Amino acid sequence: MNDQVKIKVADLIGSSLCISAEDGQKVFGKVEQLVREGKQVTISFENVTMLISLFLNVAIGQLYGSFGEETIRAQLKVEGLSSDDMELLKRVVDNAKKYYSNKKSYDDAWLEEDNNLEEDNNEE
Amino acid sequence: MLIPIGTIRSNCNGFDAIAEIAVKTKNVWLDSVEFDLSFCSFFEANMAAPLYAVIARLRDELNDVTITNVPAGVSTILRKNKFLSVFSQPELTDTNQTTLPFKILKLTAGDQFNDYLDTYMRGRGIPAMSEALTKRFRQSLFEIFLNATIHSQSKAGIFVCGQFYPNKHRLDFTIADAGVGIRENVRRYTRKQKLNSCKAIEWAMTEGNTTKTGNQPGGLGLKLIKDFIQMNGGKIQVVSRYGYYDFSANGESIRKMSNDFPGTCINIEINTEDTSSYCLKSELKSEDIF
Numbered sequence: 351m352n353d354q355v356k357i358k359v360a361d362l363i364g365s366s367l368c369i370s371a372e373d374g375q376k377v378f379g380k381v382e383q384l385v386r387e388g389k390q391v392t393i394s395f396e397n398v399t400m401l402i403s404l405f406l407n408v409a410i411g412q413l414y415g416s417f418g419e420e421t422i423r424a425q426l427k428v429e430g431l432s433s434d435d436m437e438l439l440k441r442v443v444d445n446a447k448k449y450y451s452n453k454k455s456y457d458d459a460w461l462e463e464d465n466n467l468e469e470d471n472n473e474e
Numbered sequence: 475m476l477i478p479i480g481t482i483r484s485n486c487n488g489f490d491a492i493a494e495i496a497v498k499t500k501n502v503w504l505d506s507v508e509f510d511l512s513f514c515s516f517f518e519a520n521m522a523a524p525l526y527a528v529i530a531r532l533r534d535e536l537n538d539v540t541i542t543n544v545p546a547g548v549s550t551i552l553r554k555n556k557f558l559s560v561f562s563q564p565e566l567t568d569t570n571q572t573t574l575p576f577k578i579l580k581l582t583a584g585d586q587f588n589d590y591l592d593t594y595m596r597g598r599g600i601p602a603m604s605e606a607l608t609k610r611f612r613q614s615l616f617e618i619f620l621n622a623t624i625h626s627q628s629k630a631g632i633f634v635c636g637q638f639y640p641n642k643h644r645l646d647f648t649i650a651d652a653g654v655g656i657r658e659n660v661r662r663y664t665r666k667q668k669l670n671s672c673k674a675i676e677w678a679m680t681e682g683n684t685t686k687t688g689n690q691p692g693g694l695g696l697k698l699i700k701d702f703i704q705m706n707g708g709k710i711q712v713v714s715r716y717g718y719y720d721f722s723a724n725g726e727s728i729r730k731m732s733n734d735f736p737g738t739c740i741n742i743e744i745n746t747e748d749t750s751s752y753c754l755k756s757e758l759k760s761e762d763i764f
Contacts, residue, residue, distance in 0.1 A: 365585070367584060367585065367588055369584045369588075369616050369620055370584055370620065371620075371624065371686075371690075400588065400612065400613070400616060401613075402613055402616045402617050402620065402695070403617060403692075403694040403695050403698055404617060404620050404621070404624075404692065404695055407690055407691050407692045407694065408690055411690065411691040411692075412689075412690045412691065414691070415689060415690075415691075419764065422764045423761075423764045426764055427760045427761075428760050428763060429760065433757045433758065434606070434609070434610075434752055436757070436758040436759075436763065437758060438613075438698070439763055440758055440762070440763050441694060441698065442691075442694060443763055443764060445681070445682060445691055445693070445694050446691040448682060448691075449682060449691035450691070473657075473670045473671065473715075473716055
């Protein structure tokens with residue numbers, strides 16, 4: 351049984367544009383299932399012409415909600431990304447790690463600060 | 475109902491003037507609304523998108539909207555960018571091809587938006603920018619466009635247009651919707667019913683903050699755009715309800731407008747002469763990512 355699996359994103363979503371949350375969710379679903387089964391997964395971005403953070407948040411960032419960093423590092427690879435898109439993915443991954451490690455803390459900190467101000471700024 | 479429209483530029487006053495039109499026409503339905511441009515000496519082309527956000531609402535209320543007395547200079551601009559075609563006025567060939575025409579796109583039209591950019595940003599008067607700059611700019615536009623499709627909750631669609639100003643080496647692109655606005659989304663998410671527009675925009679511009687539900691990380695798109703704009707020397711404006719925000723290399727500012735803009739509009743302006751490579755000095759490998 352082959353434990354190496356390659357997911358060609360463009361083929362899976364039927365488009366060279368990695369832009370929508372729905373398509374991201376489709377990729378996430380496949381990757382999550384395979385990682386759970388203990389496979390070595392390579393996500394290939396070959397033939398992708400447009401990639402944005404919104405798609406990557408859903409497709410890859412979301413994995414940090416299901417698995418620990420060690421698991422992801424051990425089982426996941428990406429290929430076919432240009433250096434600036436690698437930089438984008440790195441930002442997405444760092445953001446996702448922060449998000450799942452202290453979820454809602456951004457909001458809570460921000461809301462605390464805002465508590466004193468809301469009455470003064472009421473619009474309607 | 476007759477609504478006079480004066481000069482509209484892509485700045486806080488321009489957005490406020492458009493919001494004022496929305497306020498004046500708020501309860502009008504099954505009526506005729508005439509926008510009289512007699513005293514409009516200048517209309518910056520990209521402002522057609524936020525103006526249409528107001529018009530879309532009027533059309534939703536089954537009003538008949540007409541645009542009249544358009545001075546020659548303004549008419550040239552608004553016919554070239556096909557905005558007046560929406561009101562059955564003849565379009566004008568854009569001989570310099572510096573226009574990215576006004577277009578109404580459906581919420582599910584990511585592919586259509588891509589075709590639009592392919593058609594109008596290639597091999598025309600729009601300058602041949604470096605590959606890296608073109609790519610970053612397009613990525614930014616997609617981030618904004620897709621954000622609008624997710625957050626606006628408006629059936630009227632997304633309104634886009636752009637304009638290249640060769641002498642100023644400036645390319646403006648504007649994406650507007652007639653949706654619920656940033657304030658509404660942030661109020662719902664944070665359960666702070668009294669939150670004002672400026673605070674809501676500030677919240678939305680903070681890295682990591684997103685109102686998108688579904689337990690997914692997000693809130694990175696606008697931060698990435700800000701970083702890009704900073705390096706490029708461009709500008710981004712975000713207008714939603716009473717809030718006007720802008721960010722450029724000169725700094726960040728937010729202020730309250732006098733009038734309520736019914737939706738959200740994001741204008742991004744890039745410096746087309748920029749030749750930065752926008753790449754990391756050290757190249758990341760797959761194992762450095764996770």
